[in-house]
Amino acid sequence: MSKDSPNAASPSPARQRRSSDQVTLSQVAQAAGVSPITASRALNNPDKVSDSARLSVLQAVEKLGYVPNLVAGSLASSRSRLIAVIVPSLINSVFVEVIKGLQETLEAEGYQILLGNTDYDLDREYQLVRTFLGWSCSALVTAGLRHNKACHTLLANWDHPIMEVMELGKGMDLNVGLDHVAAGRCMAGHLIEKGYRQIVYVGARLSQDYRASMRYEGHKAVLKEKGIDAPLLELDTLGSLQAGAEGLAQVLAQYPHTQAIHFANDDLAAGALLAAQRQGLSVPGDIAIAGFNGLPLGQHVTPQLTTILSPREEMGRLAAKELIRRLSGKNVYRRQHDVGFTLQTGGST
């Protein structure tokens, strides 16, 4: 269906634009017998117009099936009610849960989410940020505090709220997250306390998932304090149940005396636990297993997985609330929010 309407043979219309048959605000205004600007106010600042004007505008909207052109509105007002959200991965359910928390809160306030996925690539992040700034987003949410140089300068000169989530630290603007080093310390402390001494930390793609390596730092520090070695095994695949199973196998091969494995996340840990089960290994008798994140799965396997519960949806919701507060003019409540974490001990350690 090609949409060429220039059938009327007007000899010299000078210039012609494709007439987008769309209903415009002016048409609504005309139908309602008011000026366009009043119609605009009736829709966007209802309390700035009289009841009668508002009513007739709303009726005209209904009658004509008017759909506001948000692009034009944004250009005119340089406000878009779009929020850019940039995450490193959609496979990892952790980020999806944060998005979920963001979304339910932001949508309720009339904001839309522009979603970007960097696949753990900071250059990709920069490109996404550039694009999103071009949409005059009202704010930007990004996972993590690390950005490349270009991205950093771009954001530093941007005069809208920036929210960095997931980890805690000195960010560019607003920050909601948790202390991953502390989380690593916490779990390592737990394992020590349980009497384990031969403990291997297993992560996947640590250079990308640098938050997992921050947890390893915490883990290592605790073991160091006790004079214990902290071997690290890095898998080359992304975190998954499958990878966890492989991690278990590699640990057993490389460090046969291992008593406990501290996995970088629950996907790995659960994968290892289920694999151990298949192989007839006793957990924690033969090997203890711990994870991170507190995924539901961990509570349904036998034994239950010892893990650290991170409040992911809550993180999204809190981030959204802070952004909304900021966007409504109320300036800065707190720049940094520690959402904390909870050690959840299960039978697996």
Place this chain on the structure above:
Amino acid sequence: MSKDSPNAASPSPARQRRSSDQVTLSQVAQAAGVSPITASRALNNPDKVSDSARLSVLQAVEKLGYVPNLVAGSLASSRSRLIAVIVPSLINSVFVEVIKGLQETLEAEGYQILLGNTDYDLDREYQLVRTFLGWSCSALVTAGLRHNKACHTLLANWDHPIMEVMELGKGMDLNVGLDHVAAGRCMAGHLIEKGYRQIVYVGARLSQDYRASMRYEGHKAVLKEKGIDAPLLELDTLGSLQAGAEGLAQVLAQYPHTQAIHFANDDLAAGALLAAQRQGLSVPGDIAIAGFNGLPLGQHVTPQLTTILSPREEMGRLAAKELIRRLSGKNVYRRQHDVGFTLQTGGST
């Protein structure tokens, strides 16, 4: 004085707009010594300008740190390179995987995703569609073929591609999905073939997740053909491991002679399987369990879960490719794509 630059101290500037300090294309053009329209072409239709012009424009862009204002561009061209994606849930990983497939394909072509979540509410979907149309999206992707009346008329009058995914049928425009009734038949057939006769179908919120109830229809039809009763148990919570465990308990209570349970999805099925394990029930000896989706988890539990594998990322990728084809002018390849499904038999049946 033809144009008054905003910094010149004109005593009575009559009207003043907040001068958005942002670098504009005109400034770039000026710095490059070309007209704005040439600068525009240099960025958007590089092969329409001379090499020298293109080069100087690109240098000016770099030097001034120009970020194109996509809002203005979209208004002028009524093309936005935004794709609206509307899903009913983000908790259900199935939709996230479709989004992932869409995204990796669309982003590569320079499209951005505007994400909306209906929470299985068709009125909410209508609101989202309205908003998204206001952004002059280039296309819209929505999960499912069912919409409310208002949404339907709105979309029917919209002259951009509409892609309905997940299920298969007569859609508004393009459609990529699978036949859920057939999938239900397939699994029921498998269970029958395995010799089970007392089979309960367990779903969660079937009025919302109507695709699950389509699978039930298929399931029921097969049993009917064999003259077997097809009891249905509907859970009131959303699909989750926890709900699956509860489903198992309820089935055992209400239908003590049950030999097999056909769950609406793998979350439920895996939850039941793990629960059975905790309770010392033998699967499939005491009870057989089947699911739908082919989540990785199903392959890691013992016994492996019998399920139906649906190509979710593939569905997203295919949908994106079809959209891109359509958006590039190449008209309609095929309006409807059946991505199919695969029965994956595991030890659980």
Place this chain on the structure above:
DNA sequence: CGCTGTCATGATAGCGCTACCATTCGTTTT
């Protein structure tokens, strides 16, 4: 040598909406 065709570039005029003043009118204040 004029005629047409192609290429690179530019001038102009919006896209549909809202910010910014200006105006009107009825009501309050001094």
Place this chain on the structure above:
DNA sequence: AAAACGAATGGTAGCGCTATCATGACAGCG
């Protein structure tokens, strides 16, 4: 009664970009 005020409304001028047409330069061609 005059002045001051606030509420409702409207006129105008853009927001920053691109579609459309117009132009000039130069090549090919009868």
